[in-house]
Amino acid sequence: MNRLGAFAYAGKLAPRIMQVRRKTWILLGLGLFATFAVAVLCTVVLVGWLWGQTQTLASGAPNLIRVASNAVLADANVLVPEVKKALNEIAAPAVTEANQALAAISETKQALTALAAPAMTEANQALAAMSETKQSLTALAAPAVTEANQALAAMSETKQALTALAAPAMSEANQTLDSLTAGKQALAALIPSVLATQIPAIREVSGSDLGPVPRYPGMQRTRWEQSGSKAVVEFEGSANFVGVLEHYRGGMAKLGYSEAVRAASAKRESHVYTLGGEQIQMELSQLPAGRVKVRIETLLAETARAELGSP
Numbered sequence: 001m002n003r004l005g006a007f008a009y010a011g012k013l014a015p016r017i018m019q020v021r022r023k024t025w026i027l028l029g030l031g032l033f034a035t036f037a038v039a040v041l042c043t044v045v046l047v048g049w050l051w052g053q054t055q056t057l058a059s060g061a062p063n064l065i066r067v068a069s070n071a072v073l074a075d076a077n078v079l080v081p082e083v084k085k086a087l088n089e090i091a092a093p094a095v096t097e098a099n100q101a102l103a104a105i106s107e108t109k110q111a112l113t114a115l116a117a118p119a120m121t122e123a124n125q126a127l128a129a130m131s132e133t134k135q136s137l138t139a140l141a142a143p144a145v146t147e148a149n150q151a152l153a154a155m156s157e158t159k160q161a162l163t164a165l166a167a168p169a170m171s172e173a174n175q176t177l178d179s180l181t182a183g184k185q186a187l188a189a190l191i192p193s194v195l196a197t198q199i200p201a202i203r204e205v206s207g208s209d210l211g212p213v214p215r216y217p218g219m220q221r222t223r224w225e226q227s228g229s230k231a232v233v234e235f236e237g238s239a240n241f242v243g244v245l246e247h248y249r250g251g252m253a254k255l256g257y258s259e260a261v262r263a264a265s266a267k268r269e270s271h272v273y274t275l276g277g278e279q280i281q282m283e284l285s286q287l288p289a290g291r292v293k294v295r296i297e298t299l300l301a302e303t304a305r306a307e308l309g310s311p
Contacts, residue, residue: 025105029098036095039087047079202236209233210296211280213251216244219294235294241286244294245269248282 054073207224209215210233219237226232249271252259257273257280264270267286272279283295 022102022106022109025098025102029095029102032095032098036087040084043084043087207233210298211248211282212255212257213248216247216292216294219244219292222293223295230297230299232295232297234296236287236291238290239292241267241284241292244292245284248284248294252280 051073054070202220202222204220205222205224207221209221210231215221215235216237216239218239219235221233222236223232223234249259252273255275257275260272260274262270262272262281268284270281270283272281274280279299281297283297285293285295287293
């Protein structure tokens with residue numbers, strides 16, 4: 001791995017590496033060196049142990065064993081430098097890469113620190129400005145809050161004063177309402193008797209009903225008059241104006257009479273019904289107290305044909 005590769009590797013892992021403290025990397029490098037030192041120490045100890053064993057065997061063994069021991073010792077003397085060299089070759093790149101990574105991390109940290117310094121400065125300035133603004137707003141709002149509290153206190157006192165002033169008026173109003181209610185009940189009890197005294201009882205008069213449609217149920221004949229070719233009858237009673245009107249209109253229509261409206265208002269309507277040479281004039285009037293009057297006038301057949309100009 002060259003230096004550019006180390007920088008690329010460090011650039012990819014920079015966000016995570018920045019979370020690791022520098023002390024940790026130093027301890028990692030020291031750990032690598034300690035591992036190398038332990039390996040060398042173990043090799044030296046192994047060689048020393050082999051040397052001691054060789055010396056022990058050489059002192060009590062025949063010459064043949066002594067020669068073999070010398071050969072082993074010679075091989076050991078040759079092996080130790082090679083092992084040391086191999087360990088140096090293995091550990092050196094790792095140590096170099098560790099040093100390069102530490103250098104890259106240090107440079108990245110310095111770059112990030114240089115980039116973050118203005119932002120930190122601006123953030124500190126913004127926090128200072130916000131603190132000053134908060135203090136200014138608090139200073140400005142304090143009088144308004146005080147005035148609002150005073151206004152609320154004044155409103156509460158005004159409400160209490162108005163309540164105290166309005167209490168007698170409310171009591172009088174309630175008494176007046178009670179009196180009006182009692183008067184209303186008394187008037188309601190008197191209305192039937194007053195109406196009974198104002199509206200005299202209606203008597204059914206003599207005569208006969210006119211027209212092909214029977215009188216509206218509940219009505220009484222109050223007038224009957226016949227003069228020459230004309231006859232008039234009037235009915236009166238408590239009924240619904242529209243109901244009476246539809247009673248006669250529907251009956252005439254079923255019998256084949258044609259209808260002509262001569263006059264109409266909210267309380268009076270006048271209709272004329274004709275069939276062949278017969279003519280019937282009907283007039284409805286709305287009376288007080290929910291009463292309705294019906295006036296029916298008929299003409300004899302000859303008279304009706306003369307007035308209509310029929311042959």
